[in-house]
Amino acid sequence: MIRLLHRWPGLAALLLVVLLALSGAALSVFPAADRLTAPQAEQGLSVAELASRVAAQHPGVEQIKRSPSGRFTAYWFNGDVAEAATIDPATGKAVASADPNPVQRWLTNFHRSLFLDDGGRIVMALGAVAMLLLSVSGMVLVARRAGGWRRWFSGLKGPLAGRLHVEVARIAVAGLMLSSVTALYMTASTFGLTPEAPAALAAPAQVSGETGAAVGQIDFLQGVPASSLRQLSFPAADDPADVFTLATSDGEGFIDQGNGALLAWQKSSGWQRLSETIYMLHTGQGAAALGLILGLLALGVPLMAATGTLVWLAGRRGRPRIQHNSPLASAETVILVGSEGGSTWGFAATLHKALREAGQQVHAAALAQFDADRLHQARHVIILAATYGNGDEPASARGFLAKLAALDTPPAATLAVLGFGDSSFPSFCGYARTIATLAAAKGWGQLLDMATVDRQSPQDFARWGSDLGTMLGLPLDLVHQPVAPPALALTLVSRRDHGAEVQAPSAILRFSLPKVALWQRLTGRGFGAFVAGDLLGVIPEGSSVPRFYSLASGAADGFIEIVVRRQPGGLCSGQLTALEPGQTVQAFLRPNPAFRPAGGAAPLILIGAGSGIGPLAGFIRANRAARPIHLFFGMRHQASDFLYGEELTQWHGEGRLTRLVTAASRGRRPHYVQDALRAEAAEVLALVKQGARIMVCGGRDMAAGVSEALAQILAPAGLTPALLRAEGRYAEDVY
Structure with missing residues (x-):
């Protein structure tokens, strides 16, 4: 369930989330740039002294503002002309234009609303919801894959795209959650969905009726640090009823322009302070370093989007599309598949079709999606499980054994386990045997004893299907023809023979590297990227079942090399050891991350x-x-x-x-x-x-x-x- 909550929102909102992240990352640079370029107030400077310096330079000053980054801007009239500028608080002089950065303004409007006003704000809020959902579900999935929250940064195995996806998520997820939560709060505030701010402070009813107080001599302003200033508005000198209006990080109030007395003051509410804090956390305004960190983390979103899409596409390529797959909640028979390269899914599709044609409601899914609580209507569970490496779980079965071990009560549905493997390997169907042993220990009722299919044998599968049909009381005729995986022709360029004198003929076979599409180079798929220890699947003539050989070369070497020993009666080894330079074989690559040297300098x-x-x-x-x-x-x-x-x-x-x-x-x-x-x-x-x-x-x-x-x-x-x-x-x- 968590995996589905992570996958589908991510795919549905992929472009929107990437646009949010990239525009947010770009905007995170401006607060830092503003902080670095804007003249900052010296420590201990009061609002009174700041206002006095500005008034001396610009006698018609009407307002002074301080941005969260510490930039001071003054507004005044020069005759009848309104002017504004960034000022140096040390002198009060204008030092730069006050015009907003057009790039920043464009990015801000795009990030907030896609230039679509309120409709665009709602769309971008949905993007923030998707990012939050992806962050939370992603945290759970990372913890599951790592083996628990305490192993959050433990080492990973598996294809590069999947490992890179998790590594970036481990670092970026906290920042993405913070950005999405604060974005949603700000959107809610824009639409008036947050608690109302207190009523604006009413203008004072009584003033001294005098004018002319020197702003630098006002006691209250002398006690207010310039670093806390939000805004100071000057009164009209010819209007005795007008007053100074002051807003700071602590509150707002009015000051008499005749005698400098504080006429009214209202402290900031808790919600106002919370809103300001959220604004700071989201934009980086007032916390430039945090903004840069969040912007840097946001750059992980495009990378996670790309790697996540590659993982999803790899999963789709690794399994056939099963037609008429019944919902799990209503299925009589549930087929669970543990597959590494995808071939076991082909057998599952054949079994699914045969059971459906016999009148059954059948649901097929990856073994990793097993959920005992959802097997409401199931009468039978059939597990088709391949083995990866030395008895390890295949890709689509990750976490199943842990779920099975955690069951207090086994499912009511009866169980049949069918293992797939190659009997020439020592751990033949080892993972399926582990499932069968653990299920029996849990008291899971057996529909059939565990059986095996050797080297994708259609005959083994058909015999097992006949036994299954007898137990189910159904006529099952499982006719399955394994489909050879997509392969390329590799041309042998050289060979070196050994071992003939000791009746152990072996050959080092070197093949030329085939032409690789640009997308394969970029994604590292197929022959685009491989290392020594990965597997070369060779499809012998007259068979659709590949044989695998460990590579003695990597893509950087510019060739493909394997070592083959001729096995008595071996179809593939016999063909390979008889191959002459210039001749070709059909082959494909399969990553083998479990057999690679770990990084580092350890011996x-x-x-x-x-x-x-x-x-x-x-x-x-x-x-x-x-x-x-x-x-x-x-x-x-x-x-x-x-x-x-x-x-x-x-x-x-x-x-x-x-x-x-x-x-x-x-x-x-x-x-x-x-x-x-x-x-x-x-x-x-x-x-x-x-x-x-x-x-x-x-x-x-x-x-x-x-x-x-x-x-x-x-x-x-x-x-x-x-x-x-x-x-x-x-x-x-x-x-």
Whole structure:
């Protein structure tokens, strides 16, 4: 619900909120400029002395005003000609024109009303309402993503647009809330919707009937600081009934022009002081530094609008449009989808259509939108869940496990969980299994035992659909054809082969970088921006199911490089290792932010074996800042499959690689990479104590052995791989 309250007002009022923010940011500069350029009153200067200096320079002075920025303006008649000027309070002389800045006046009218008078004020007030709603809902969403209010500034993972959106929001949201609340108050005041100000002070009934009191000698004015002045109006010298009118930050009153006596005084009300404070907070008039800060924060709005739109578009591209989606409150069957790349949504659409054609009211939504309190009519809940990384939640499922764990009573609707994954990975359907285990522990009634779909198999899906139909008493025939994601043709430019002598053929394949559209470069999508560790999805001939390979290069390198080991019977690996320069493959990019070196100068411990060297080599290649990197690399035989051997030597000489430790499982002294770690236990532990981040890439058996070795190495310090993982200092990319 909160996400919807954040998304739709933001999209609906996108242009209006951006215009409000940009014009407000521009206006925030003027109070500061006014403060810097206007002559300021010296400390201790009284209104009496100020008025005396101005009257001496301009005998026909009628009024002196002080703006919140401290600029003094005098108005007088020179004969029959009305004149005005900014004055220097030290001398009373005119120093600058009093004409308002035309740019500031134009921006002010635009910001307040879009030049549409009262109708425009209402429109801009609606923009302020939208900004306030976005700020409040955004704060809640940021806290949820960070893991609570106390973790407001904790580290983030995920695509760049989403991370940038949250990072800017963390800093700007308080200022945006202040600006929107004060704007709404000022609009309400304009339309008379705030408490009425006290009645204006009545003109005095009795005066001395005399004239000629020297303004510099009036006792009351001598006790009023010039810094508190709002306005001083002079009486007509030939009218004994006329009086001095004084307004200050404390109140307003009248002074007899004959004897200088205070005739009446009315202190400012609480509402007047509140209104002045709100005006100051919103405009920066009288608080130039605050105005600049708020203006700077307002510049985050266009950036958040752009990144928020990119996140929304990415979400729409990541899921198909499901036709005839019933409202959640009336649905008999609810399909909840946890998907990272979007393919699971395709299966959800097929299931949704089949159930609807069988006469069911069906609602499909992202798993992250789960709300047990809204499952009023649902008899069945079906969860289709992919797994991201090493058993982690996919993008559209963020926060679901926390919601499930918090339930006191499980939903009355029965549950079926279907996992999607690749059985060649160690955490095959790991996230779906976690859901099923937690749901069972909560006592959620089961419609079906958990099942899996391997590599988007239509046959697995159809078999599960038949079982589901039997349990529901419905004829379900789930015919699903996975749709290949949009891909580009990549041309192979070079290859280097290794490992044939030890029956482990591997190849380093380098492809030319395809032409990238300007919008992709600007938004960092597709091949517009990628780094080592991201995933290259290759679609083999005769299949629509992609295989993923970790990149050994980044966009800055000007090429795309992967390391492929030929798997027995492997469709994609067989085609790739047979590829010759000049030939092409269909491929696309998928970000992999969970497997990237964290920023900073802390050491990196990279551990890999075989083709797992790919992304690790990419990290070293990109280490132009010479961050300490220690590489532990395992291979079968150093003479045949020492991948990147020449480059590693070169990178070591350039300072990109601090240390290289190798382990060969065949030869005179066979040992594995985990054995090399144990041999360097003291060094590894010292690096971890310095804050090192550990990154592991390679086969599942190797990763398990590395984890076991590290557990032994870290134990004396009271650390474990699991603890480092929780701190964001241990990452795996295993297969």
